[in-house]
Amino acid sequence: MKRFRDYALFLAWTVSLIGVIVSLYFGEILQIEPCRLCWYQRAFLFPLVVILGIAAYKDDKKITIYALPLALLGALFALYQTLGHWFPFLLNSSVCGQGKECGAPIFFILGFVSFPLFSAIGFILIAGLLFLSQKK
Amino acid sequence: MERKKILVLSTAAAAIFFLIIGAVYHFSKEPDTVVLETIGFPSFGNRAAKIEVVIIEDFRCCNCKEFTERVFPQIEARYIESGQVRFTIVPVAFIAGSKPIANAALDVYRNSPERFFAYVKEILPRCQSNEIPSSTLLQIAKMVGGIDLAQLENCMQTNCHYWELEKNLQWAQAVMGKDFGTPALYVNGKPTSTRSFEAVQSRIDQILNEVQ
Numbered sequence: 001m002k003r004f005r006d007y008a009l010f011l012a013w014t015v016s017l018i019g020v021i022v023s024l025y026f027g028e029i030l031q032i033e034p035c036r037l038c039w040y041q042r043a044f045l046f047p048l049v050v051i052l053g054i055a056a057y058k059d060d061k062k063i064t065i066y067a068l069p070l071a072l073l074g075a076l077f078a079l080y081q082t083l084g085h086w087f088p089f090l091l092n093s094s095v096c097g098q099g100k101e102c103g104a105p106i107f108f109i110l111g112f113v114s115f116p117l118f119s120a121i122g123f124i125l126i127a128g129l130l131f132l133s134q135k136k
Numbered sequence: 137m138e139r140k141k142i143l144v145l146s147t148a149a150a151a152i153f154f155l156i157i158g159a160v161y162h163f164s165k166e167p168d169t170v171v172l173e174t175i176g177f178p179s180f181g182n183r184a185a186k187i188e189v190v191i192i193e194d195f196r197c198c199n200c201k202e203f204t205e206r207v208f209p210q211i212e213a214r215y216i217e218s219g220q221v222r223f224t225i226v227p228v229a230f231i232a233g234s235k236p237i238a239n240a241a242l243d244v245y246r247n248s249p250e251r252f253f254a255y256v257k258e259i260l261p262r263c264q265s266n267e268i269p270s271s272t273l274l275q276i277a278k279m280v281g282g283i284d285l286a287q288l289e290n291c292m293q294t295n296c297h298y299w300e301l302e303k304n305l306q307w308a309q310a311v312m313g314k315d316f317g318t319p320a321l322y323v324n325g326k327p328t329s330t331r332s333f334e335a336v337q338s339r340i341d342q343i344l345n346e347v348q
Contacts, residue, residue, distance in 0.1 A: 007140075010140065010143060010144060010147075013144070013147075014147060017147065017148070017151050021151055021154065021155055024155065025155070025158055028159075029158060029159050029162045029163075030162070031329050031331060032317070033199050033331075053144065053148060056140070056144045057140075057141055057144045057145070059140060
């Protein structure tokens, strides 16, 4: 467990890195326009990959206090969007515009797993790993 | 150097490497050409043109509005007016509240085709609003002018083009499969980005060169 804790910061950064790569791949390479809620999630994710990368390199665990709010706010938006896919009355066009993923998911795996759910899991994982990295 | 630092640097390098490989692979791959049967859809320009640009759009989709406002006028000025390109629109209605709008737009095309774009250009900027009531659709038609308002009102009351919209949606879903979304643009059946005029221009010029 101690070894896992030692690498928690690195793992949190790896999760954010995977998120950024997937986001850039869909947005810039496949050219799928991100919706408004997706942009909010990007706004919280993109700084994480930089600050967690530097923190993992320097093994600076004090970063948690800066990174944790970003991860939690990102998770909040992702969870809201996920719930909006399951219960569409929660989303309206003034909140999410008409991007493809916002109200109408690009994909559903097993009928309920969508892109924002992956995003929510990623943010929660980052928050959990940051929390873990603080434990003595 | 410490082990952790090496791990961070090598992971970052691997991430950048995979992103570049992904981009190179994607952009070097030619998209598959699909055969599009477009008879019956709203169409403009030279019917004998060797190039057909097909756009599939929902009039409540804001990215469609972006395309119509930013990219379409350049295609029109450069290729449609010169007779090199025929432009076909496949209106679909899958976003909540878009059926009455597409129904009205189709009716305008059927009865006053020359007023279609003027009408659509007035409708698209309202893509963010929740619903556009029939009275507003009629008001827009009145403002645009040259549209048979009595016929349009009758069509809106009877949803006269809903069957056509259903057919269009099935057609578009069959063409795009799992990649279904709007706007979707095809130049002689080749999927092309709608984000910039340059992307469309490059595809059209490439086909024009091949044809010549």
